[in-house]
Amino acid sequence: MTTAPPLPRFDLEGRVALVTGAGANGGIGHALALGLARAGARLAIADVDENGLAATALELATLGSPPLARLADIAVAAEVDALFGAVDAQIGRLDILVNVPFAFPSRVRPHELAAADWERMLAVNLTGYFLCCQAALRRMLPAGQGSIINIGSNAGETALGRGALPYSCTKAAVHQMTRELAVEYAGAGIRVNAILPAQTLTPGLRAHLETPRFRDHVLPRMLAGLPQGRLLEPEDYVGPAVFLASDAARAVNGVLLPVDGGNLAMNAGGSHVWPPA
Numbered sequence: 371m372t373t374a375p376p377l378p379r380f381d382l383e384g385r386v387a388l389v390t391g392a393g394a395n396g397g398i399g400h401a402l403a404l405g406l407a408r409a410g411a412r413l414a415i416a417d418v419d420e421n422g423l424a425a426t427a428l429e430l431a432t433l434g435s436p437p438l439a440r441l442a443d444i445a446v447a448a449e450v451d452a453l454f455g456a457v458d459a460q461i462g463r464l465d466i467l468v469n470v471p472f473a474f475p476s477r478v479r480p481h482e483l484a485a486a487d488w489e490r491m492l493a494v495n496l497t498g499y500f501l502c503c504q505a506a507l508r509r510m511l512p513a514g515q516g517s518i519i520n521i522g523s524n525a526g527e528t529a530l531g532r533g534a535l536p537y538s539c540t541k542a543a544v545h546q547m548t549r550e551l552a553v554e555y556a557g558a559g560i561r562v563n564a565i566l567p568a569q570t571l572t573p574g575l576r577a578h579l580e581t582p583r584f585r586d587h588v589l590p591r592m593l594a595g596l597p598q599g600r601l602l603e604p605e606d607y608v609g610p611a612v613f614l615a616s617d618a619a620r621a622v623n624g625v626l627l628p629v630d631g632g633n634l635a636m637n638a639g640g641s642h643v644w645p646p647a
Contacts, residue, residue, distance in 0.1 A: 380618045381410045383411075385411045386413075386414065386463050387414070388454075388467050389406065389468045390468070390470055391444075391469075391470030393417035393421075398607055402611050405605075406466070409612045411615070418471075427439040443494075443498075445490075450502055463513065464509045467517075468518075468611060469502050469520045471494055471498060474537050477534070483535070483536060491536040499520055499547065507560065517615045518561070519611055520547070520565075522545050522567075524567065526540075532588075544564065548626065552623045561622065563625045565614070565627050568628075568630030568634075569602065571604070596630070596633055597631060598632055599642065
């Protein structure tokens, strides 16, 4: 009788993870930082929000060793260099990178979009992700292993309208960057994947829910496109991220993983609600 091979490990014991955009604002980065720590990883965290960063660091300290916490705007190359330099100096290795931050200026029609807002979106949502991926790759290559997880969006796969053009364009570019990096570095033992959220109850969306126009007109449209019948929660992304970072996903590379309640699976003319008889 042959012995079955052991199940691949989902735990992250002994791994070092850097999560950008991890401030304690109740968003996806905050949830992922705590989730990776609960799975056993040692955390380094970064954000532009000093108070939020400190709050996340305090929460992580209660789960184990205090994290490396660093203020950093990933759109600024010098700050990315300083962030990864601090990881080198204080920890000495990097196994997992999770890119989370995004910019989303006020919604306007594309013909009214200011060039400065377009450039800021590119700087944070795309160039910032690339700079962090590049810095992580330089550290993962000598080790011959690593996992990079980019937070993409359903907006990068289908058109949302309502002024989402610059956001959608940057997320589509992140998706293609994920594929290209996955192919480029697969032979070096480095995996690059993306998680594609749908509409998520972050503080920004919760604020919109307080306005009658959004609550009465936009929210029903959102829910009509979510077969699960609810908005997503930041915690919904923790399990998928832990999986992609772990040995259980050792053959998963270049994947754009929708975590969207079925949003991308449903045809634009489809419905998860049956009409009355």
